[in-house]
Amino acid sequence: MTGYFRAGVFAAAVCAALAAIGAVAAQVGYRPAAEELALEPVEQPLPFSHKTHVGLGVKCKDCHAIADPGFAAGYPAEATCMACHAAIKTESPHIKKLAEFDKTGRPVPWVKIYRVPDFVWFSHAAHVEDAAIACASCHGPVAEREVLFKEKKTSMLACMDCHAKHNAPNDCDLCHDPG
Numbered sequence: 001m002t003g004y005f006r007a008g009v010f011a012a013a014v015c016a017a018l019a020a021i022g023a024v025a026a027q028v029g030y031r032p033a034a035e036e037l038a039l040e041p042v043e044q045p046l047p048f049s050h051k052t053h054v055g056l057g058v059k060c061k062d063c064h065a066i067a068d069p070g071f072a073a074g075y076p077a078e079a080t081c082m083a084c085h086a087a088i089k090t091e092s093p094h095i096k097k098l099a100e101f102d103k104t105g106r107p108v109p110w111v112k113i114y115r116v117p118d119f120v121w122f123s124h125a126a127h128v129e130d131a132a133i134a135c136a137s138c139h140g141p142v143a144e145r146e147v148l149f150k151e152k153k154t155s156m157l158a159c160m161d162c163h164a165k166h167n168a169p170n171d172c173d174l175c176h177d178p179g
């Protein structure tokens, strides 16, 4: 009896949460994507190769600093690139373009590959620093890629699967702030 009762209460709570989040989703105009993985390489404004640059010994966090408050990994400042490219490959049209972005203070308009909707709470610091999860668990073998593409899922199920494997919480309000 109590089991049924509890299941009923849980189902009602889930329905309420779904309705609340559904309303937020509607507000921000969010539609779940039909196709989750975009396995085509993404065309970027500059032909940046992770394989080349990680191969030179530059560390992930030298370029993706995970600055406070730690939500974003972010993209490197153009000055980080120019530390080398003020002297390396200066005759390349791509590096000329890069130097122009740096000089005019406009960030390179990189095309974002991994993205969760605004109603999802996600923190790089919580995963990389607190839970010691490797970048590759969520982004694949980036260090081997000439061109990046979305090769790992960021669906709700993908998040929850990994949480279950690590005995991490899976309450709705962990990832969806009800307030």
Ligand code: HEC
Residues within 6 Å of the ligand: 046, 047, 048, 049, 052, 053, 056, 058, 063, 076, 078, 080, 081, 082, 083, 084, 085, 088, 089, 092, 093, 094, 095, 098
């Ligand atoms: C540690 C030094 C270093 C840093 C930092 C660095 N690069 Fe490079 N980059 C290189 C080297 C070395 C090459 C390979 C040059 C060659 O092919 O001979 C290269 C190649 C490139 C190329 C290919 C150029 C061409 O026309 O062949 C691009 C584009 C590029 N880098 C962009 C960037 C961007 C954007 C950043 C910052 C996010 C950056 N690099 C940071 C050293 C660096």
Ligand code: HEC
Residues within 6 Å of the ligand: 044, 048, 049, 050, 053, 054, 058, 059, 060, 061, 062, 063, 064, 075, 076, 110, 111, 112, 113, 114, 115, 135, 136, 139, 142, 143, 147, 148
């Ligand atoms: C020299 C600087 C540099 C280094 C080192 C570097 N990255 Fe990047 N990273 C970039 C730049 C520039 C972009 C944007 C262009 C692109 O997507 O290739 C980027 C994009 C990414 C993206 C795609 C983000 C998105 O959604 O748009 C991921 C994931 C990523 N890097 C992970 C890594 C990991 C993991 C490492 C270490 C193995 C690493 N990066 C090392 C400069 C760097």
Ligand code: HEC
Residues within 6 Å of the ligand: 060, 061, 064, 071, 072, 073, 074, 075, 112, 113, 114, 115, 116, 117, 122, 124, 127, 128, 133, 134, 135, 136, 137, 138, 139, 154
């Ligand atoms: C637990 C999974 C997970 C781990 C571990 C992880 N990322 Fe991410 N990453 C994501 C998700 C999800 C997004 C999209 C975030 C968003 O849109 O708010 C993302 C976005 C990014 C971006 C795009 C810019 C941004 O900050 O949104 C870069 C660059 C990136 N990650 C690099 C890295 C690097 C480098 C590491 C390791 C130091 C790493 N990530 C570890 C899941 C992860």
Ligand code: HEC
Residues within 6 Å of the ligand: 116, 120, 121, 122, 123, 126, 127, 131, 133, 137, 138, 154, 155, 158, 159, 160, 162, 163, 166, 167, 168, 169, 174, 175
């Ligand atoms: C590769 C495994 C993995 C993936 C994928 C993953 N997580 Fe996590 N996540 C963890 C672990 C482990 C913790 C730490 C739990 C703990 O502290 O007990 C965590 C913690 C969290 C926390 C709590 C952070 C805090 O400060 O307490 C949130 C929120 C979260 N994850 C959201 C997400 C979202 C959203 C996604 C998908 C976009 C995601 N996670 C994908 C493993 C993962």
Ligand code: HEC
Residues within 6 Å of the ligand: 014, 017, 018, 021, 022, 025, 032, 033, 115, 116, 117, 120, 154, 155, 156, 159, 160, 163, 169, 170, 171, 172, 173, 174, 175, 176
């Ligand atoms: C570990 C993180 C995590 C937990 C726990 C979680 N969600 Fe989500 N949820 C997400 C992510 C990530 C998305 C966005 C997925 C995407 O980009 O398509 C999402 C999307 C949604 C959406 C939007 C519609 C859809 O299907 O994409 C609803 C509604 C939702 N979640 C409800 C819930 C409810 C109810 C619970 C509790 C049973 C819950 N979520 C628990 C991460 C989580």
